[in-house]
Amino acid sequence: MENEMRSANTEPLHKPLGSSRTFPHFEGLLFSPVQLVKKSLADDVPVDIETKIGPHARRPLKLSMPIMISAMGYGVALSKSFSIALARGTAMAGTAFNTGQGPVLKEHRDNAKFMVVQYHGAFWRPTVHQLGQADMIEIRLGQGANAGAGTVVKVTDLPPDVLADFLATTHEMVDKPLKELVVPPGIPEIRTQSDLRQLIHHLRLAGHGVPIAVKLAASNYLETEMEMALRAGADVIVIDGAQAGTHGSPAILVDDFGLPTLAALCRADDYLRLNRRRDHVSLVVSGRIRTPGDMLKALALGADAVYIASAALFATAHKQVLKPLPFEPPTQIAWVNGTHASDFSIDEGADSLARFLTSSSEELKSGIRALGKRSLREVDRSDLVAWDSEVARITGLPLV
Structure with a gap:
């Protein structure tokens, strides 16, 4: 089917919402219930799942749950009303949403309780004022569904009012008619670790001490790139696995680039522990994390929080x-x-998202109680076994 679509067009085939390929993933793991060795806890026992991101930053990000909404930008993907619903829904649940590569709107800050502002290389990237309103700043160097590549949005695909929002905040003169809006690969001015260190220092000042995150597409250079980011002063490492989704990216990048989320998480956690940095930096993982079971397994394997x-x-x-x-x-x-974007209800969307996040967080607590534990911080690799041999090899967990 995809080749039939390629036969009808000369441009690269763009694929939304991630790869359909099967990689070793969290389904290959199971938690070990407790009965006599240790007792599970009753449903009314309080469980602590509050989460602190960037614990050594001057202003850590403190959330009600270890679940955040990943970068889905207004204009490059979502309608304005949908992005506002994400901000409002996360506020209702006590967690954070990410502005993504689109323009940062006043409505985002007005509706969000915690806002992660993504810093990218396009001319409409956040201003110093907008960075100062962030609760965390995320430097986008790559993403799982798009590797380290850039993003192109055709102006003809955007309503006039949306294009105006892109042009309202500029870092360079736009003195000729635009045909495309381009997010370049990485941050063009970042060529060395020293450049990254200077950028992180600038963002830390602009953000008044909020955590500075570096987002990487998981690759076989993972440990080397993490080391560069940490030496540059990053408070948070975000790892986006190969199963991650996007609004649209060339199919070859979606299907044939990156490391699977599970493998990337295990390598990242092992690296931090081996280098005695596990308590100094937060690790956030994303890429086809869809259920509370996926979330709790990722957290047990070393993630401090997950993006969905x-x-x-x-x-x-x-x-x-x-x-x-x-x-x-x-x-x-x-x-x-979208053909029905104008039909979307912000209130209804925000309520739905808040219910989903609250339900998922309560399900996390149910799983933690079933392990006989009272806090998310007590859950670790010892609570897991693998039933899939490849997952056992990747994680180093016992194969049942």
Whole structure:
């Protein structure tokens, strides 16, 4: 089918919402329940899942749960109303949303309780004022579904008011008609570790001491790139696995680049422990993390928090996906140029997302109680076994 689509067009085939390929993943793991060795806890026992990101930053990010909404940018992917619903829904649940590569809006700050501002290389990247409103700043060097490549948005795909939001904040003169809006690969001015150190210092000042994160597409250079980021002063490492989704990226980058999320997480955690940095930097992982079970397994393997995107997209859309159906895909309620974007209800979307996040956090607590524990910080690798031989090899966990 994909080759048939390539036969109809000369441009690279763009693929949304991640790869359909099967990689070793969290499904190959199971938690070990306790009965006599240790007792599970009753449903009314309080469980602490509060999360601190960037513990050594002057202003750590303190969340009600270890679940954040990953970068899904207004204009480069989502409609304005949908991005506002993400901000509002996360605020209702007590966690954070990420502005992504699109323009940072006043409405984002007005509706969010905790806002992660993503710093990228495009001319509309956040201003010093917008960085000063962030609760965490994330430097985007790569992403799982797009490798270390850039992003191109055709101006003809954007409504005029959305294009105006892109042009409202500029770092360079736009003196000729635009045909495309380009997010370049990485940050063009960052060529060395020293350059990255200077940028992190600048962002730390602009953000008044909030954590500075570096987002990497998981690759076989993972440990080397983590070391460079840590030496440059990063407070948080974000690892985006090969199964991560996106609004649209060349299919070859979606399917054939990167490291699987599970393998990347294990390597990242091993590296931090081996170098005695595990308590000094926060590790956030993303890439096809969809259920509370996925989340708790990632946290047990060493992540301090998880980012979710596709799961949050459909949770926010919830019953509103019925508006485009049956003649249009359900995502047409969410995309900036979606045929039914104007039909989206911010209030309904925010409520749906808040319910999903709250339900997921309560499910995490149920799993932690079943392990006989009272805090997320007590959950670790010893609570897991592998039933899949390849997953056992990757994680180093016992094969049942």
